[in-house]
Amino acid sequence: MRALGVLVGLMAMTAVAKPVQKPVKYELSGTKLEGVLVYDDAVKTPRPGLVLVPNWMGINAANLKQAAEIAGKDYIIFVADMYGESVRPKTTDEAGKAAGAVKGDRSLMRARVNKAVELLRTEGKAVGLDAKKLGAIGFCFGGTSVLELARSGADVAGVVSFHGGLDAPLPAEGKGITAKVLALHGADDPYVPAKEVAGFEEEMRKAKADWQLVAYGNAVHSFTDVDANLAGQAQYNPKVAKRAYKAMNDFFAEAFGG
Numbered sequence: 001m002r003a004l005g006v007l008v009g010l011m012a013m014t015a016v017a018k019p020v021q022k023p024v025k026y027e028l029s030g031t032k033l034e035g036v037l038v039y040d041d042a043v044k045t046p047r048p049g050l051v052l053v054p055n056w057m058g059i060n061a062a063n064l065k066q067a068a069e070i071a072g073k074d075y076i077i078f079v080a081d082m083y084g085e086s087v088r089p090k091t092t093d094e095a096g097k098a099a100g101a102v103k104g105d106r107s108l109m110r111a112r113v114n115k116a117v118e119l120l121r122t123e124g125k126a127v128g129l130d131a132k133k134l135g136a137i138g139f140c141f142g143g144t145s146v147l148e149l150a151r152s153g154a155d156v157a158g159v160v161s162f163h164g165g166l167d168a169p170l171p172a173e174g175k176g177i178t179a180k181v182l183a184l185h186g187a188d189d190p191y192v193p194a195k196e197v198a199g200f201e202e203e204m205r206k207a208k209a210d211w212q213l214v215a216y217g218n219a220v221h222s223f224t225d226v227d228a229n230l231a232g233q234a235q236y237n238p239k240v241a242k243r244a245y246k247a248m249n250d251f252f253a254e255a256f257g258g
Contacts, residue, residue, distance in 0.1 A: 033115075051117050053136070138161055143162050163185060181212070197213070
């Protein structure tokens, strides 16, 4: 009986695996990058895949923890490197320079986030990715990035922007926006003025996109960022964050066909 108890205990331990964070080195146009594949290796059934573009701080411990929490047992996530493997901002000044360089070149932004989708397809294959169900999510700077992914005509089911910039200095490419679009926006976000919101709505209408814009009352910028504490400007809002993550999951359940 004791042996049986030990066996059951070992089986329980192997069933509860910690999320895997696998660094993935790659290159694009001469720039070396390093993203991270995040998944629960205890799950053996096929799962949808998401590219996750972090906020302007790029890939760091906090953003990888967020990726693991979102992945759970439901998704395989590839955390995109938008700056290059040698660029890991330690301060907001460094983050501003790195994000500004990419945001100021929307063709570069599109190329790097599309490369991340490619890496998700190839690296996810061995760990249970359902390659027919791909999407992308992004936070702040990352939200802008995934909207640019949609504008590039990428072959993904949908994209979700959490408190991202909504401006579009570069028109949609080729066949236009084919991915479903969900923009989750703080209604009182001082960094995304009403004119920019209106411009986004007009852009989506002209593109005949399948789009949604949710404006959360009493929310400013960075409402999902637990470390954001700049009152009235960029501030964590747990109630709104919970609503936004639920909206994301509901959106992908529909986009992926159940």
